[in-house]
Amino acid sequence: MGQGKPLAGQKALVTGANSGIGKAVAIALGEAGADVVVNYRDGEDKAVEVADQIVRSGSRALAVRADISVESEVSDMFRRAIEHFGTVDILVNNAGLQSDAPVDQMSLAQWNKVISVNLTGQFLCAREAVREFKRRGVVPSVSRAAGKIVCMSSVHDRIPWAGHANYAASKGGVMLLMKTLAQELAPFKIRVNSISPGAIRTPINTSAWSTQEALASLLTLIPYGRIGEPEDIGKATVWLASDDSDYVNGISLYVDGGMTLYPEFARGG
Ligand code: NAD
DSSP states (O other): OOTTOTTTTOEEEETTTTSHHHHHHHHHHHHTTOEEEEEESSOHHHHHHHHHHHHHTTSOEEEEEOOTTSHHHHHHHHHHHHHHHSOOOEEEEOOOOOOOOOGGGOOHHHHHHHHIIIIIHHHHHHHHHHHHHHHHOOOTTTOSSSEEEEEEOOGGGTSOOTTOHHHHHHHHHHHHHHHHHHHHHGGGTEEEEEEEEOSBOSGGGGGGTSSHHHHHHHHTTOTTSSOBOHHHHHHHHHHHHSGGGTTOOSOEEEESTTTTSOGGGGGTO
């Protein structure tokens, strides 16, 4: 099992892995040979389906419920993951949500909810992963690194987004959390990078692609002329988690069909 696969022998934990990007990432890591903890908060049936699909691809999988914004649930999830698989080599900090409003109508609860999942949740999971990476250290037969963290950020870690102040602030925060951890942890052979997706076809943004008009409007923002699919992010995550990217640390990898290239200037600006 797993011979020749880039992540053979590695253990991964993917947050929010029962939907959209997290689901595709968990399946891609499994196909690449990693055993995968499929985290979910709601929707156990969907998490079990993802785990079953990973098992069919030849890797092991475990669905674990935890709200990543709750400290005790995050530590319990890592304890279960390590009990079950022995360690964790790869964390994909994927879970995230939106709660949109014009700033003058945004409640403190809306602000806190998005920051606590999208930013504090990434901190809590990264902290647990780093404790395990430092405890174990490098195992050369498994990977050149003691651990890898991939943070799911967004093009909105650099494109301001009216009506989404909480979301843009959370992703801007993820960018400097990621870079600071990358700098702090490099001496321990721990790599930390972000993927900053553009528009990817998932339930988080159904209104942006589910009608012809909405999709046509969205495509004016994407020079490459298509919406992204969750599998586009799955493939990028496998690369960032594998030794193929061993010298890559602290980057934001924009997987966005060129959305960050100021597309309006392609038509004369
Ligand atoms: P999605 O809604 O399909 O998936 C989000 C996942 O996060 C779900 O599984 C959800 O249950 C989980 N989640 C939410 N709160 C949680 C919590 N407290 N604890 C555990 N899990 C929780 O959306 P998606 O598009 O797949 O989003 C995944 C990530 O990608 C998010 O961080 C999002 O900000 C980011 N992203 C998405 C796009 C896009 O276009 N779809 C673009 C840029 C960034």
